[in-house]
Amino acid sequence: MATGASVATVKYYRREGLLPAGVKTSPNQAQYSAEHVRRVRLIRALLETGGLSVAAAGRVLGRVDDEGAPVEHVFAEAQHAMGDASASNAVPSAGSVERIGELAARAGWAVSDANPGIVQAALALDGFAAIDATVSDAYLSGYAAAAAVAAGADMDLLDSRDDRAGVAELMVVGTVLGDPLFAGLRRLAQEQASSRARPGGAGSRAVDA
Amino acid sequence: MATGASVATVKYYRREGLLPAGVKTSPNQAQYSAEHVRRVRLIRALLETGGLSVAAAGRVLGRVDDEGAPVEHVFAEAQHAMGDASASNAVPSAGSVERIGELAARAGWAVSDANPGIVQAALALDGFAAIDATVSDAYLSGYAAAAAVAAGADMDLLDSRDDRAGVAELMVVGTVLGDPLFAGLRRLAQEQASSRARPGGAGSRAVDA
DNA sequence: AGTGATGGGTAGTGTTACTATCCGATAGTG
DNA sequence: CACTATCGGATAGTAACACTACCCATCACT
Numbered sequence: 001m002a003t004g005a006s007v008a009t010v011k012y013y014r015r016e017g018l019l020p021a022g023v024k025t026s027p028n029q030a031q032y033s034a035e036h037v038r039r040v041r042l043i044r045a046l047l048e049t050g051g052l053s054v055a056a057a058g059r060v061l062g063r064v065d066d067e068g069a070p071v072e073h074v075f076a077e078a079q080h081a082m083g084d085a086s087a088s089n090a091v092p093s094a095g096s097v098e099r100i101g102e103l104a105a106r107a108g109w110a111v112s113d114a115n116p117g118i119v120q121a122a123l124a125l126d127g128f129a130a131i132d133a134t135v136s137d138a139y140l141s142g143y144a145a146a147a148a149v150a151a152g153a154d155m156d157l158l159d160s161r162d163d164r165a166g167v168a169e170l171m172v173v174g175t176v177l178g179d180p181l182f183a184g185l186r187r188l189a190q191e192q193a194s195s196r197a198r199p200g201g202a203g204s205r206a207v208d209a
Numbered sequence: 210m211a212t213g214a215s216v217a218t219v220k221y222y223r224r225e226g227l228l229p230a231g232v233k234t235s236p237n238q239a240q241y242s243a244e245h246v247r248r249v250r251l252i253r254a255l256l257e258t259g260g261l262s263v264a265a266a267g268r269v270l271g272r273v274d275d276e277g278a279p280v281e282h283v284f285a286e287a288q289h290a291m292g293d294a295s296a297s298n299a300v301p302s303a304g305s306v307e308r309i310g311e312l313a314a315r316a317g318w319a320v321s322d323a324n325p326g327i328v329q330a331a332l333a334l335d336g337f338a339a340i341d342a343t344v345s346d347a348y349l350s351g352y353a354a355a356a357a358v359a360a361g362a363d364m365d366l367l368d369s370r371d372d373r374a375g376v377a378e379l380m381v382v383g384t385v386l387g388d389p390l391f392a393g394l395r396r397l398a399q400e401q402a403s404s405r406a407r408p409g410g411a412g413s414r415a416v417d418a
Numbered sequence: 419a420g421t422g423a424t425g426g427g428t429a430g431t432g433t434t435a436c437t438a439t440c441c442g443a444t445a446g447t448g
Numbered sequence: 449c450a451c452t453a454t455c456g457g458a459t460a461g462t463a464a465c466a467c468t469a470c471c472c473a474t475c476a477c478t
Binding site: 004038041042044045046048049050051072075079082083085090100103104107108109110111112115116117118119120121122123124125126127128130131132133134135136138139142143144145146147148149150151152153154155156157158160161169170173175176177178179180181182183184185186187188189190191192193194195197 | 213247250251253254255257258259260281284288291292294299309312313316317318319320321324325326327328329330331332333334335336337339340341342343344345347348351352353354355356357358359360361362363364365366367369370378379382384385386387388389390391392393394395396397398399400401402403404406
């Protein structure tokens with residue numbers, strides 16, 4: 001298979017409902033199209049690179065496949081899937097939640113209380129608090145500005161498709177893979193920024209230990 | 210315990226070497242200081258919010274505790290830990306790697322080949338390719354600009370400490386928790402951007418279904 | 419002296435993402 | 449037309465991981 005998954009794994013995905021059944025030509029023969037291959041590659045990307053669980057991927061893809069579901073719901077499901085991927089069931093402190101709310105207000109964002117990003121960002125703040133580190137408003141504003149830039153790019157990208165299925169798929173991929181894309185680029189930018197701040201020590205020298 | 214972990218869990222962390230042993234006053238009594246409580250909270254943040262594995266957290270904290278290790282090594286270890294958290298052992302396509310390299314060059318970043326961000330970003334690009342979506346240079350440049358802003362904020366934050374232990378810890382937290390912080394904020398910014406682009410449909414409405 | 423907690427170690431548990439095997443039916447081959 | 453290799457589908461097993469429950473010897477406290 002040229003999909004990065006073994007036959008057994010593909011069967012497993014079918015059982016979990018991530019993959020629609022092929023057109024059955026007879027009780028034991030089914031026809032799998034190029035669309036199925038595409039879907040398997042998408043699943044692998046969501047799981048391996050995006051870090052989604054099989055269950056979460058199933059929920060998201062279910063929305064994508066549901067022609068009656070508005071794309072906003074697809075979007076919301078993808079956002080929730082990413083929130084559940086990390087954070088599990090931890091509850092952030094009220095103070096951090098409030099600070100994120102203030103940050104959003106300062107940035108001029110109208111945000112629903114149900115947005116899973118609030119919990120995720122607040123939990124990150126709690127992590128800083130865990131080592132008694134105080135994060136400055138400047139730091140948070142920097143991150144908020146970066147997030148606004150990325151979100152703008154996300155929206156522009158969606159304009160490249162206009163069919164419902166294409167938009168839904170791209171929405172999912174953009175939401176899920178935008179995080180690792182940014183994370184990777186931040187590593188690169190950090191190396192550059194670090195070598196400028198502390199000349200002589202490459203930020204990402206290989207660890208030889 | 211006010212650390213978010215049960216006694217049994219703390220014992221487990223000790224066995225795994227994430228937590229130094231307390232000062233033993235007798236064969237079955239040990240003294241645990243506030244420093245230990247702090248450490249446990251840090252571990253919880255790295256695992257729950259940062260998504261690190263126990264093993265990865267152990268490697269990173271080992272570097273932090275090693276007074277002889279230069280902070281650049283702490284940094285590199287933290288970066289690798291995040292890379293391993295997602296992506297597992299997948300190999301990106303050469304084309305994507307090359308495109309990320311070009312993007313870094315265009316941004317003026319001097320980047321080592323060993324930087325784990327390359328693989329992570331390239332894998333994300335491969336995910337877009339999986340659904341035959343083409344990502345524009347404008348999109349990538351937007352993300353690169355956002356990454357540069359965030360990395361700059363990261364560096365500024367480090368200036369708030371000057372002792373080696375403090376810098377190392379903050380470096381780890383910043384590297385590990387910066388990802389979910391940004392991810393959460395991006396969700397918020399997406400909701401705003403989406404509601405502006407498609408008025409009437411809130412991007413993150415609760416899913417009732 | 420007695421009781422209950424503590425540190426330390428071993429073994430077990432629940433979850434997740436596969437993976438190996440089995441089965442009946444059928445497609446292709448000679 | 450027989451025969452074997454392969455396929456779809458289902459069941460059960462596996463490996464990794466993050467705990468968690470239990471046991472035991474020792475010790476603090478009353």
